[in-house]
Amino acid sequence: SQKIEQNSEALNIQEGKTATLTCNYTNYSPAYLQWYRQDPGRGPVFLLLIRENEKEKRKERLKVTFDTTLKQSLFHITASQPADSATYLCAVNSGGSNYKLTFGKGTLLTVNP
Amino acid sequence: DVKVTQSSRYLVKRTGEKVFLECVQDMDHENMFWYRQDPGLGLRLIYFSYDVKMKEKGDIPEGYSVSREKKERFSLILESASTNQTSMYLCASSPPDRGLVGAFFGQGTRLTVV
Numbered sequence: 762s763q764k765i766e767q768n769s770e771a772l773n774i775q776e777g778k779t780a781t782l783t784c785n786y787t788n789y790s791p792a793y794l795q796w797y798r799q800d801p802g803r804g805p806v807f808l809l810l811i812r813e814n815e816k817e818k819r820k821e822r823l824k825v826t827f828d829t830t831l832k833q834s835l836f837h838i839t840a841s842q843p844a845d846s847a848t849y850l851c852a853v854n855s856g857g858s859n860y861k862l863t864f865g866k867g868t869l870l871t872v873n874p
Numbered sequence: 875d876v877k878v879t880q881s882s883r884y885l886v887k888r889t890g891e892k893v894f895l896e897c898v899q900d901m902d903h904e905n906m907f908w909y910r911q912d913p914g915l916g917l918r919l920i921y922f923s924y925d926v927k928m929k930e931k932g933d934i935p936e937g938y939s940v941s942r943e944k945k946e947r948f949s950l951i952l953e954s955a956s957t958n959q960t961s962m963y964l965c966a967s968s969p970p971d972r973g974l975v976g977a978f979f980g981q982g983t984r985l986t987v988v
Contacts, residue, residue: 795976804878804964804979805917850917852977860905860924861932862968862977866916 763788763853765865773871774841782836782868784851790829791853796836799848799867808849809836841872877901880965880980887987893952895983897965905968906948907977908932908940910961917964923948955987 764787774780784794793812797805811818811827811834818825824837838845848867854860881896899906907922909932919932921940929940937959941949948967952959962984966977 797976802982804966804982805977807976807978810976860922861919861930862907862922862966863919863933864909864917866914 763791763863765851765853765863767849767851767865767868769868770866771869771871773873776842776872776874778841780838780841780845780870780872782849782851782870784834784836784865786832786853790832793854794825794827794834795852795862796823796825796834797850797852797864799850805850805864838870841870843872843874846870846872878965878967878978878980880963880983882983883981885983885985887952887955887985889956889987891952891955891987893955893985893987895950895952895963895965895985897948897950897967897980898946899948899967899978900946901967901969901978902945903967903978904945904970905977906942907966907968908938908948908950909964909966910934910959911964911982912961920950957987959985960987961985 766785768783795810796808799805809825811825822839826835848869850867852864878899908920909917911917923929923942939951964982965980968977
């Protein structure tokens with residue numbers, strides 16, 4: 762079955778810098794890959810989705826890339842702010858079914874003022 | 875705004891009890907999911923449903939069952955609760971064009987089995 766690896770458990774950066782989070786998958790290329798934000802004690806919130814035929818997607822200060830050769834997605838937050846501090850999760854459809862959504866363990870981002 | 879509502883925020887149950895976790899969504903979504911989230915293990919899929927009365931096992935279905943009698947409601951059942959089922963349970967729903975807008979999550983139910 763598909764395995765999702767988010768390489769860093771935690772990432773600390775300075776306010777104003779660009780945060781870059783990594784998501785790798787192990788098997789077949791998913792039809793799409795999604796990124797979520799989760800705050801403590803709350804459910805994840807959908808941020809961005811990128812399809813396998815797209816190289817890059819942007820939304821305000823967020824940018825996602827998708828490299829099917831490397832089996833990797835990068836998630837960037839530019840001009841980071843302390844309010845961006847949260848856990849970020851990537852997710853892919855898996856198991857041969859577009860319905861089944863599998864998540865990585867997440868990366869805890871802390872943006873220091 | 876899409877709303878996914880889980881019936882309880884916190885729940886304490888005794889070992890051996892039958893436990894029902896209810897989830898309701900108000901956006902007419904076809905797909906619904908139940909996950910559990912544990913420190914160090916992330917979100918793990920228990921069961922999902924892509925239509926009324928349809929269900930598929932996720933990665934960790936043992937000890938759980940589900941029911942989807944109506945489109946808006948997806949119930950997770952712990953047949954005989956055990957202490958290793960103490961966890962945060964998250965319900966989610968997504969539309970049929972599942973590649974566009976992602977999944978919407980409820981606020982979670984923190985279940986403690988004593």
